[in-house]
Amino acid sequence: MWEQIRANRRRSLTLIIVLGVVLVLMGFSIGELMFGQGGGTIGIGVALVIWLIQMMVYFLSAESVLxxxxxxxxxxxxxxxxxxxxxxxxxxxxxxxxxxxxxxxxxxxxxxxxxxxxxxxxxxxxxxxxxxxxxxxxxxxxxxxxxxxxxNRDVQFMTLAGVTLGTIIILSELTGRYFLFGGRMRDRSSSRSSGDGGGSQAQIVILIISLVVVVLAPILAQMLYFAxxxxxxxxxxxxxxxxxxxxxxxxxxxxxxxxxxxxxxxxxxxxxxxxxxxxxxxxxxxxxxxxxxxxxxxxxxxxxxxxxxxxxxxxxxxxxxxxxxxxxxxxxxxSQPEVIRASSDNAPFETRAGARSAVASSDGYTAMQCDCGAKIGVPPAYNQPQINCVRCGADIPVPAPAARNATMPGKQDA
Amino acid sequence: MILGVVILVIAVVVLILYAVGTYNGLVRMRNEVQNAWSQIDVQLKRRYDLIPNLVETVKGYAAHERQTLENVTKARNMAMSATGVPERAEAENVLTGALKSLFAVSEAYPDLKANQNFLQLQEELTSTENKIAFSRQYYNDSTMNYNTRIEQFPANIVAGMFNFTRREFFEAKEPAEREAVKVKF
Incomplete structure (x- = not known):
């Protein structure tokens, strides 16, 4: 089983590295497109900062928020x-x-x-x-x-891959918005650099490649991630x-x-x-x-x-x-399969009420068991001395609300 | 000449690195096997602890099933004193069989089947049976991995040098006895 985990780890590492490379390329291309020649480094910097922030947000809060x-x-x-x-x-x-x-x-x-x-x-x-x-x-x-x-450590790797993919998508959305609303800035910078003369040929090539990267990278990254x-x-x-x-x-x-x-x-x-x-x-x-x-x-x-x-x-x-x-x-x-069957009948694992009883008890409900096997959730405000079973109709004695609810906090702490 | 020495040194370093890696891998696998074995032990102990409670509960409702109850107690004591992997596996299978017949007998006592304590014990014992089966399965898987590894070339050289020996499987003799206790109510 260790072998399997290791093979997984190798494969995942490849995915993470490829996504990382795509992210860096993306940052570079956006930098080149937005800030003109030589802006690639700024773009990479921006990409990494967004990635780091995303990572921190995820690692600090994701579980509890989820x-x-x-x-x-x-x-x-x-x-x-x-x-x-x-x-x-x-x-x-x-x-x-x-x-x-x-x-x-x-x-x-x-x-x-x-x-x-x-x-x-x-x-x-x-x-x-x-x-x-x-x-x-x-x-x-x-x-x-x-x-x-x-x-198989899937959680770890898919989280890392997910955050990287998320950053790539954020970058591509930002770029899209930039060209929709702020395109004029780029026009100015490119007209200025073309005025400088030499190197414009190379710059146009870089611009075209950058454009292609910005358009294709998110799609490719997503395909990779989902595969x-x-x-x-x-x-x-x-x-x-x-x-x-x-x-x-x-x-x-x-x-x-x-x-x-x-x-x-x-x-x-x-x-x-x-x-x-x-x-x-x-x-x-x-x-x-x-x-x-x-x-x-x-x-x-x-x-x-x-x-x-x-x-x-x-x-x-x-x-x-x-x-x-x-x-x-x-x-x-x-593995050499040694087939062992866990004992089970075909009945559902839990009744609907049984499955909800843990949820209900957190709402202050008290679970009462009837002799016929039915479970009944008694609301916290119920103040009659008995309650009718929903299944067999028998009267079940119910403790007074004060006594019932007094036991509740202890039960929740346990 | 210098080139020859360099190549020789590199070859020796690579060999040593390989040996260290293999050794560490073998240690890890051996620990995994030991770990798996102790996990079986934990579950078997849990079963020994649950059985007296079960016997007491059943006694209250089905006193004249003395023979069945005695068998369970006897099988439990035998299993507890067994040593060595194959003996232990054998004794545990006898105990599983005895428990199976105890649960079969309890079918005839509706009062017993309605007893909350009995139902809880039954769930715990059934699950413990499963846990024993699963820990045994994991032990056998890791043992298989480990045994294969120490026999494969060239890891077997390292294994031979540091005295890594084969481990035995925890296996039942009769395939039919491998099944966990089946309780249906």
């Missing part, structure tokens, strides 16, 4: 022991040294994502919709996919199959997610970390060179075509579907 923006809430083990068990199982199967933190997002759109630049401070977030729509095996497949992202993102999705699928030894779990989860999905609004930079692209989940993502994720149907097809559950099996299935290999050959000898 989490609060999506209403994600960190769960403790007591609140959802089963979810913790599933995640811990995958932590063990992947050989991660640290247990990821667990977040719950209150959304009926079934989705999940991983964040954290280092494996040490990584986190996995799942939506309530994911928990009540999938059974245990399917959920495990999804969690294994996210664990794969963490293990890399899609490849990493396939790799995380392969890791998922390898960890769970059960590709069918993830395949059927992907089908359910694609069928029942609804769009979520998230920042573009984090889209590659989701199990399916959160913005296109409903319509079925249009497959193009600008997609963060491969078409779900294709992912399911590859998973279902696997003969066993090892990386080699995934590579063979991928080769059959796409016509080329996915994983470097040296990383294939790693």
């Amino acid at each position: 989490m609060s923006g999506m209403n994600a809430r960190e769960l403790s083990r007591d609140e959802s022991p089963r979810l913790f068990n599933v995640i811990e199982e995958m932590k063990i199967a992947s050989g991660l040294n640290h247990m990821p933190r667990v977040y719950l997002v209150d959304s009926s759109a079934p989705n999940a994502f991983a964040i954290g630049r280092k494996a040490k401070d990584s986190a996995i977030a799942v939506t309530t919709g994911l928990m009540y729509r999938l059974n245990r095996d399917e959920l495990q497949g999804v969690i294994a996919h996210e664990t794969g992202h963490i293990k 890399c993102s899609r490849k990493r999705e396939y790799l995380a699928d392969a890791s998922s199959a390898q960890y769970t030894r059960y590709p069918e779990g993830l395949a059927s989860a992907l089908e359910k997610i694609a069928g029942k999905g609804s769009a979520m609004t998230v920042s573009k930079a984090v889209a590659p970390m989701f199990i399916v692209n959160p913005m296109y989940a409903a319509s079925g993502e249009p497959s193009s060179i600008f997609s963060t994720h491969p078409p779900t149907g294709q992912r399911v097809k590859v998973l279902r075509a696997m003969a066993g559950a090892s990386l080699a099996d995934y590579d063979a299935a991928y080769r059959a579907a796409e016509g080329r290999g996915l994983i470097g050959t040296q990383s294939l000898n790693a």
